[in-house]
Amino acid sequence: MIEELVPDQLWSRVQPLLPARPPRRSRYPGRLPVDDRAALAGIVFVLKTGITWRELPHEVAGCSGVTCWRRLRDWSEAGVFNAVHELLLDQLRALDRLDLNTVVVDGSHVRALKRGAATGPSPVDRARTGTKHHVITDAGGIPLAVTVTGGNRHDSTQLIPLVEALPTIRGKRGRPWQRPRWLYGDRAYDYEHHRKALRERGIIPRIARRNTGHGSGLGKVRRVVERTFAWLHQYKRLRTRYERRADIHLGLLRLGCVLICYRQLPTSF
Structure with missing residues (x-):
């Protein structure tokens, strides 16, 4: 098993x-860990x-x-799961299995059965206590970074924190990857100060405009992040938040990202 x-x-x-574990005492060492x-x-x-x-x-x-x-x-x-996640991203880049010119950002709400840090009344679930998962992925839907906030936090509040949380990805000769060329997001991120902040970082925003009709074509790129949430929420412990402590729930979320990245590697690598 x-x-x-x-x-x-x-x-x-x-x-x-x-x-590393602390050294065991020579006298009365206790049970083996x-x-x-x-x-x-x-x-x-x-x-x-x-x-x-x-x-x-x-x-x-x-x-x-x-x-x-x-x-x-x-x-x-x-920070073990962060380190493993970055290692796997390096290996995926070495195999040309990442498309890092484009990143996609989105958020997803899950119900929280217990109160605690990073929870809040959800506006989409009759003010029940909830938590939001925020994720930024490459163009193929591979998760690059995740954050957790209360269910009442707007998606747009996590756009810049997600960009800043993007890891430095190595795996190839030359300069490591640090930032994308384009960022895609839905109408929740349509704020001029966000567009300005992205341009200052050398990133071209591709964010849908509010109060405009559908059919822009941006959804063809953004749809991959919905599949990423489906991958994450196939792990039942992430569909509903049971942990009172936010760091424990975030640790499980990062472990889910590790398992998703691991599945993308060929079995012989």
Whole structure:
């Protein structure tokens, strides 16, 4: 089960990026810590199935769900999933599987069953508590960066933070990639100060205008981000937010991006 949830090729990329454990005491060392791969398998199982942490079957990873939760907390604080995500993006660029001239941005609302940071009354869900996932992708829908806000935050507030969160992608000789040439967005991002901020960064905005008819053709490019949300929300733990802590939910969201990028790699790479 562990090998199915965390394949060897994925584990070989994650393991070197995990933080080093503190040395054990020579006297009264206590119990041996749970294997990192087993803990990651438990986290992936919860992400895919949507079960609670305490419901995690012991036979899946050989450890408790609370242990997996703690490991997820520690790895999120250490930036492990960000590092793995950037590594996979480097490898995808080396294989010419990224189209980085164009990026697409959008947001998606999910219901939050518990209050906490980055939650708010959703205007599209009868003011129920919700959270928004904001994502920026390449022209093929590969997620490049994600953020989380309350359900009452407007999509436009995350446009510049998403652009600033774009990683430096290597993988080829020469200067690493840092910014796209074009950015596509829907009418929610139609503000002149956003267009000005993008142009100052050397990015050409391709944002739909409000109060205009459809048929601009921009949707042919923007549609890939909707597929990205479908990829992310196939993981049941991301369809609805159960975590009270925003950093835990964001860690799961970033792990979802890691799994999406990993699926784009050829099995022999």
